[in-house]
Amino acid sequence: MYVVQFSGLLSKQFSTTYARNGNRLASSFRQYENYGRFCEYRKRVALWLKEQGGQIVEACARQFEFIAAQRVRRSLQIFHLYTRIWDDIALKEFMKTWRNRALKNSKHFLMSSIGVTMYNWDRERISEDELNSCKQEIEGIHKLKDSTVICAKCHLRIVIDAQQPGVKYCTCYGDKFNATSNEDPDGWRPYIERQDMLIWRKEEPNSGGLFAYKVYGTFSDVTAEDFLQTQIDVDYRKKWDPTARELQIIDTDPKSQKSVDDSTDIIYWETIWPRLFANRDYVYQRRWVVDKEKRLIIIINRVTEHPGAPTKPGIYRVNTYWSYMVIRPYTEFHQPGIEFGLTYFDDPGVNIPSAVTAWVAMAGLPDFLIRMRQASKNYKNYKLMRESENVSNTKRNISTRDEDISQRNIEKDKTERGKENETVNERNAKERDDLVEESEMFGFMETQEDSDESEEDDDDTNGTTTDSTDEGRGLLRYIFLTKLFV
Numbered sequence: 001m002y003v004v005q006f007s008g009l010l011s012k013q014f015s016t017t018y019a020r021n022g023n024r025l026a027s028s029f030r031q032y033e034n035y036g037r038f039c040e041y042r043k044r045v046a047l048w049l050k051e052q053g054g055q056i057v058e059a060c061a062r063q064f065e066f067i068a069a070q071r072v073r074r075s076l077q078i079f080h081l082y083t084r085i086w087d088d089i090a091l092k093e094f095m096k097t098w099r100n101r102a103l104k105n106s107k108h109f110l111m112s113s114i115g116v117t118m119y120n121w122d123r124e125r126i127s128e129d130e131l132n133s134c135k136q137e138i139e140g141i142h143k144l145k146d147s148t149v150i151c152a153k154c155h156l157r158i159v160i161d162a163q164q165p166g167v168k169y170c171t172c173y174g175d176k177f178n179a180t181s182n183e184d185p186d187g188w189r190p191y192i193e194r195q196d197m198l199i200w201r202k203e204e205p206n207s208g209g210l211f212a213y214k215v216y217g218t219f220s221d222v223t224a225e226d227f228l229q230t231q232i233d234v235d236y237r238k239k240w241d242p243t244a245r246e247l248q249i250i251d252t253d254p255k256s257q258k259s260v261d262d263s264t265d266i267i268y269w270e271t272i273w274p275r276l277f278a279n280r281d282y283v284y285q286r287r288w289v290v291d292k293e294k295r296l297i298i299i300i301n302r303v304t305e306h307p308g309a310p311t312k313p314g315i316y317r318v319n320t321y322w323s324y325m326v327i328r329p330y331t332e333f334h335q336p337g338i339e340f341g342l343t344y345f346d347d348p349g350v351n352i353p354s355a356v357t358a359w360v361a362m363a364g365l366p367d368f369l370i371r372m373r374q375a376s377k378n379y380k381n382y383k384l385m386r387e388s389e390n391v392s393n394t395k396r397n398i399s400t401r402d403e404d405i406s407q408r409n410i411e412k413d414k415t416e417r418g419k420e421n422e423t424v425n426e427r428n429a430k431e432r433d434d435l436v437e438e439s440e441m442f443g444f445m446e447t448q449e450d451s452d453e454s455e456e457d458d459d460d461t462n463g464t465t466t467d468s469t470d471e472g473r474g475l476l477r478y479i480f481l482t483k484l485f486v
Contacts, residue, residue, distance in 0.1 A: 100310075119306050121253050125264060126287040126300050130324075134298050135291070137326040141216045141341045148182040148190050149198065158182075160193040161362075188214060194366045196220075201361075204345055207320075210357075212345035213365065219373055224329040224338050226379040228297050230372060231325070232288055234267070236382055240375035241368075245279065246270040250308045253287075261290035267301075268309045278316045280348055283309045290333075297327040301344075320347035 149158050151170035158170050158179040170177075179190040187202035196218050201211040219227070230236065234247045246268065253264035270281040283306055288299040303321040311317045323344030330337030 119251055119266065119308075121255070121264075124285065124304055125253060126285060126302060130300060131287070131289055131298055134300065134324050134326055135294065135296060137324070137341045137343075138328050138339060141214070144184055144188055144200065144214075145198065145216065147184050148188065148200070149179045149193075158190075160190045160198070162193065164193060164195055192362055192366060194369070197366065197369055199365065207345075207347060208351075210345070210347055211361070212343065213361070215342040215365070215369065216339070217342075217369065217373075218339045219376070220330075220337050222338055222373060222376040223336050224297055224327050224333040227327055227338055227340070227376045228288065228290070228299075229379055229383075230376045231299055232263075232286070233379075236375070236379065239382070240371060240378075243271050244269065245272045246281075250283075251306060256287075261292070263288055266304065266306050266308070270315065277350065278314060280318050281312065281315050282318050282321055282346075284321060292333075295328060295333075297333075299325040299327075316349055318346055318348060321345070 149160065150156070151158055151172055153172050154170050156168050156170040158177070160179050163169055181189075183189045188200040189202060190198070191201040191213070192199040198216045200214040202214075204210050204212045230240075234249060238244050238247050247270070248268055249265045250268050251266035256263045264285065264287040266283065267286050268281065268283055270279055273279050283304060284301050285304045286299065286301050288297065290297050301321070301323045303319060321344075323342065323346075325340060325342045327338055327340045329335060330339075
């Protein structure tokens with residue numbers, strides 16, 4: 001529309017311009033009237049310019065419109081091109097942002113075919129073969145103990161790092177001899193000895209000098225059930241383990257939800273490290289089984305990946321971790337007295353000299369086992385406290401609910417009484433109106449009777465008529481007063 005208007009104005013301008021130019025040429029040729037060919041062609045040129053000027057202007061206008069249309073078309077094409085490009089980029093950014101948010105919200109993430117998938121339990125589940133391979137762990141530790149820390153001559157214990165009270169040690173090779181140089185065919189060497197605990201270690205292949213550890217303990221004052229709950233109760237673990245900053249179950253195997261003696265969960269665990277280091281977190285699958293026939297409890301942990309636990313900034317994700325523990329009671333699961341074997345390895349991802357890691361392991365591992373033993377002894381008290389808290393909370397909820405019910409009943413009674421009072425007030429008001437009407441009627445009747453009496457007095461009637469009238473008026477007053485008091 002604007003192009004057409006502009007073309008019209010331009011054509012008019014060109015028309016007037018060419019007309020003026022034609023007149024100017026014509027006027028310029030006047031001085032050459034008497035000179036040769038100019039005199040002959042003056043009129044022809046002026047006439048041609050006058051006739052062809054409009055067509056030239058129209059041709060220029062059409063050319064201008066064509067060029068303007070091409071420019072507009074090119075601009076629209078460029079606009080659509082950049083719109084498509086920016087739409088693709090915006091869509092990619094949106095999908096990336098949505099994926100990150102879905103991964104952060106582990107309990108409320110949306111399942112989709114783009115970027116976010118469910119955990120494949122059939123592929124990642126800890127198999128029965130792994131569980132069966134751990135059932136002979138206690139017997140294997142006894143063989144390891146006989147081959148590394150028992151003297152072949154006197155069959156007494158060999159000192160590892162320090163003598164413990166209540167243990168008879170071998171003196172066949174002198175007091176300075178220890179068992180740290182002994183090694184079994186699998187590479188396990190005695191490392192630390194503490195009260196009721198023996199610890200071996202061996203260098204893990206392709207780990208850069210890191211060690212795997214094997215612990216054997218005998219606790220005569222702990223039951224197998226409490227020891228198991230100390231391992232699997234994440235809420236209780238956060239109370240007795242000061243290094244556990246965050247510990248929660250983020251997923252559970254659907255096949256083990258209804259089982260009492262077999263459970264498989266995905267655990268997220270963040271541990272507190274010193275200030276010079278970043279905290280470490282683990283995402284691992286934990287499966288525990290209670291084998292009542294063989295009187296064994298098996299706990300296997302293995303690192304895994306889960307869409308509900310993405311990596312967090314500022315926290316180092318441990319990608320190499322595994323452990324398995326076998327617990328065997330002396331008599332029954334609920335009776336005190338157990339022996340257990342724990343084997344584990346993890347790579348914290350820190351290049352620390354071996355002397356420092358050895359010192360940390362020697363100081364931290366026994367302290368952790370001692371805390372775990374004390375926590376197992378205190379689990380019954382913790383359970384009783386939890387039950388009492390649940391009972392108190394239940395009573396509090398019941399009392400609160402009863403108070404709410406009583407308050408609602410009181411409000412309901414007040415409402416009903418208010419409605420009854422309104423009904424009574426309406427009925428009383430109606431009765432009062434009726435009584436007023438009756439009183440007015442009675443007053444009218446009395447007035448009429450008084451007038452009748454005055455007329456009768458004027459006519460000198462007999463006394464019997466006057467007595468009957470007084471009796472009727474007294475009866476009406478009695479009825480009126482009775483209704484009023486009622």
